[in-house]
Amino acid sequence: MLMAMAAAGAGLLAGGVPELTRTPGPDAPPKRPSRRALKAARQPLRDPGYAHGPLHPLRRPVHSLHDLTPAAPPNAVALTIDDGPHPRWTPMMLDLLAEFRVPATFSLIGEQVVQFPKLVERIVASGHQICDHTVTHPLNLPRLSADQIRDEIGGAHDRIAQTARVAPRYFRSPGGAWSAQIMDTATAHGMICIDWEIDPRDWARPGRIAITDRMLRARAGDIILCHDGGGDRSETIQALRTVIPALQGRGLTFVAL
16 A cells, blocks of 8 residues: 655654555555654554554545544544634543543644644644644635645645644545545645544534434444534533443444544
């Protein structure tokens, strides 16, 4: 499997990740990274050992955990948390995850990364994964020019790398809006495009019960979406306090992407 590696603005490498949208020809052998590059690319996460299994080239974002990491435990689910960091809700989310010993993946907005760098540092130090979620969260990202798309994706990638001292391995498009240009740009920065399977629509604040019911539909292999930014997330925090132990009680285990 060929691994795509992209340099972040801080001189960091994005780390080896599978190529999602292109398959290089036989005359393009992978380059062996230097020891210095490998050291810089290491994430300060507790790698369970299956996170970088083989991934067949795809022309679509990943919806299933087992499409991303085929060797993940069969009972695994992945919790992804979008639109932060937020000065009020992200610390509460981190406290909750620590209480239940749950790793997660945070999709970070570049502007907020610059505004709240200590929260980004805390996310990484707590052992969570990080994901590029553009600089300004434009819901019309597919309709922007190629240069604007590159600025949104590449700008967030570099801001996250400079702040967290580790580059994001993943990219999620705002609102799940995708195009070939978006996927090609994310891939050029060494990132895998990820989507979700379970969407509780918590951003709309439908109430704790509605959020809880939707998240409890999760099954093994699902990527679950929720939010710590973009508004009042008290309902999400309350719902997760029920959802996490309930899913664990069903024998599911949480993993970071």
